[in-house]
Amino acid sequence: MIFWGEERSETRWVPFQEGSSSSSSFQDENDPRELIKLTEESFYEKFDQDELERAAPPYLKWLVGGRLEELEFMRGKMVVFVGSSHDRNNVEQVCQETKGKYASWGGHVGGICTIPQLNFTLVNWFSLGMIDSQPDLDNWLPGKAEPAVFSDRVEQTFLPQMYAAGLTEPPDLVIFASLFWDDAYLNWRRAHYKFDPKLTTPQNGFTFAEINWHRIRVRAAILQLRGLWGQSIPMMFRTRQLRKKDENWSIMKIFQLDQSCRSVAKELGVKLFSWGEKLEGYTKYYDGDMHFELGPTTYLFADMTFFYLQRALTPGCWNGCD
Template identity: 25%
Template sequence: MQLLLYGAKALARILLAVIVVGALFLSLQFSRKLSPSKIEDPAKYSANSTDGNKLLSSENSYECINPYAQPGFIWMEARNTTDNTTWVPFYDGLLDQQFSQLWDAKGVPVDKMVDDTRYFPNNVPPNDLLQSSPTQWFQLLRQYKNEVDAISTEKAPDRKKESIRNSQELEKQLYWLQNRSLLVLGDSVDETLVFYLCNLLDASLEYGQTNGSSGTTIATCHIRDLNLTITHWQLGCVGKHCSGNAPETLESIDQKWDEYFIPASRSVVGQNGASPDLVIFQLGLWGEQFFVNQYREYVKAKKIDYSRTLNFRELVVYRRLLGRIISKLRDLYGVRVPILYRTVALKNTLEQDMVALNLDSAARYTCRELDVEIMDFGWLVRGYYSFYSDDVNIGQGPLSALWINMAFWYLFRSQGGVEVRGEVVRMPDRDEATVDFWHMCHGSFMKDLKIRS
């Protein structure tokens, strides 16, 4: 009997060992499947050493993670600078690892946080938090521009050599911006953000011939050092005559599109030779202005009310407006053109901006149904009203730098660049224009959008 007991215990130990080994094996295989392919020197990645089609068809060759869709916070070195501002995403377990020692197992604080001045001010996040944040492409681009300028102005031979060396190293990281084209379709908020981007790189916005009709403008800046083109189309107000009592019509968009944007469409073609490399669009402020004006005329009020909840018919109209723009972009540049909807930032107002919130919800639904990804800039900056230059426009500083870095992150991705948890694991090809890199992660990101919206 005792022998049987010992035998049963031994068998149990063997089975337990087999289960543990099997579990470890499966866990290792699963983690290998999800882990990204490492590139020791991403700057050397070019069309000669990259098989983009293989990457496109290879399942789980890297993780599809959008850092700007993760919970997190905006970290800025100072409120009056455009450098060292980034979105710090909270990846799984990151906060737990950093701050697990502040409380003991019973939840009692180990340190008296409020009384301990070591926690105030909180100057810099921990290194691994910042290392997992998205690449600050704009800061690298400004450094490159400064070094290029120094080459032509510096008289000291040693300093000039140093600037040449620095510019060559930065160019290895920024070559993918060469010959690219970014189209931004929006209102004065977007135009101002584009202006900051170009102005800080010593490029000026040049306006096309639209005679400012109904707020419709075309503005372009060209970063000559990289042959990078950034164009802003402002659709202007909606409605037949752009006034509060005008009947809503989609023909107004058609008219402006045919008259102004189609003739200018070939000037914003990028690396693929058929379309811009990325399109960012929104129709928030003008749409909002139309609805509040319509309601003010209806109730014969003197003051515009932004705190009113829009009714179902108004939301349907707005959905049709957005659908019209998406359709026209795809008709113009093809159904595979990378398109992002930029969420609208709330106004700096004493009233509740319920209209913008309603339009944002309708826009998320529209993007979900029409297979368009979302650039959630408006959501990230809500509440940062002290950084506005007026009641609607964002001033030059940390928030404008965040927008630029976000735009470049999406542009980087559209060209085949892959960044996972702050680490660049694949650089874009120099001359690859046939592989549809945008849609490598598009399905995963749209799935996340459907869950979140």
Template identity: 25%
Template sequence: MQSHFYKVLAKNLLAATVVGALFLTLQLSSRLTTSETEESAEYPADSTYGNKLISSKNSYECINPYAQPGFIWMETRTTIDNTTWVPFYGGLLDKQFSQLWDTKRVPVDKVVNGTRYFPNSFPPNDLFKNAPTQWFQLLLKYKNAADAASAEEGPGRKAESVKALRELEKKLYWLKNRSLLVVGDSVDGSLVTHLCNSLEAPLEYGSTNASNETSIATCNIKEWKLRITHWQLGCVGHRCRAGETIESIDQKWDRYFIPNSGSVMGQSDPAPDLVIFQLGLWGVNFFGDQQRKYVNGKEIDHSRTLNIRELAVYTRLLRHIISKLRDIYGYHTPILYRTVALKNTEEQDATALTLDSAARYACRELDVEIMDFGWLVRGYYSFYSDDVNIDKGPLSTLWVNMVFWYLFRTQGGVEVRGDLVRTADMDMTTSDAWNMCHDTFMKDLKIRS
């Protein structure tokens, strides 16, 4: 009898232990799940991806907003100052912006003739504050404030204009005596022209060949003694038009660009502070034209992907250009490859896409970072002025903001989630400032490409 009692007691104790262990396991799992959910969804205001920001002079985090998923926000289709790339930080798309009803359960969208529309109430402050600095907007504000200060006659209003001017100077002081070199085609030339014209900085043209496919143009933004130069390489060693003189890239380099290389020096180094280059459209034209002649076609087929031999020729040419830039300005000079903007054609521009993939591979091997402007603006053909060139407007503004984000970085500045957590350090060399985040960004490029 006693033996039976102990057996029953042992069974009950075992059952209770199992139930208790199961209950504790479920509780712990629930807490972990809740903790993980709360931690990933609710970042503090002063954090980046859940990590506390350290804004001391010698600390920084390397996050490129233009390499994050996001979208282009523009105030209007014709605006030239209020356009920005908005990264999707902090899970914001998973929270209040994804709701279809407001707090009163009234749909925030409307249906007209069977089509659903969502009102454009952007920008919500907690999303817009994460966007990178609109440097072009600050430059325009500075120019307008300077014009107002010089025109004001009353002491009170003049003092207000001068005060606004001084506040903008605190944000833009790092531009003083800087130099930017853009090496590419007419797309780059148009973007440089839009920037210079908007700031009333006249372009000066150097003498090159008469075909206009090779050119040199420079503007100086006098308020900052900021020098912006564009070298248009044109047909790199190939005949692109009937009757055109064939000049190899080496001949062009020796005849036009090396004699002008000394005019693009930055303040702290015998080289430009930043070089941005690409030679995509001329490559697309050349390979397309060769294929057209081979098949006796009348038009270039932009939907054709390049073959392995063509890609090998292009990457060899790209390596050659990078080598020439480094021969002039040194390996330490920051260089970016700008991805190619697609042509505005009825056919899909598969040629440019294939070419860009090869360029990513080459840049990865040559330790050159990527400026993904071409990728961000793909599909915005209604903002083009012709079949290849981007018109003055939101996309040209985006280009300026991207360029100045990189230029700010060459001066030691660090921006994280829209906050300037590290100001420019005028005592740093350009190469030291660039290298603070270079390895991190190159590692990201190798993962993504």
């Protein structure tokens, strides 16, 4: 669960752990009658420090407060987000909150956040989705000069910007996503190529062929990133968040793409970064249809990022540790 607190810096990510729904003070924890007695006695208990002790560490709060001794694992490290405006906004907001230095390559291109206190770097690469045809982009988003095909975009846009900034070493963690731009592109493609309307009515969502196209492209992108930085590079897939508005069955389509990507991630051994789905239901934090302002969601994003980075850096912990 998420404990939001009164201030955004009090946001905490509290896992549901085994054993947290029973108590050793009862004779038989598996006896339904004993568990019912437990619920009767604990129903009016407040959320207290015991629960917060199970939460992931408040990394961003420590960083903002200058408690750097707890964050030495971050010193000189780098995390690269490959995604969209959600990643860009989060990186920019963390940079703002920590008084870091953000250098933008362009809103739909990417940027770098440097946090001087730890010489720590957050990078966001802005993917225009998994589009595989530059002519399609020219028709879909006229006026976009930079390459759109992901493989070309990496080689001709992202890497040169990284090298120019002196970032030539592999990142310590890569978090990848491609959902919302693909939803928009597939919808455009249906109209542009005049697909059979009987097969592509909005309420039916995407066809298997459309989803399979996306699966192939996502798989290729993950393999390309591993080709750049090594097969053992710690990598995650950032799962969905809901839109605030459901127009043209858009929420269902995002679910379809997301579920497909989860299976590709499982096949390739890519872990899930489930920041977005943890926000489902908290519509008050949206700044519009699908984006979030600087606030509690920023702290959740940062704490999750640093939690997984620490695991990636700890020998033997990426695949599970205490």
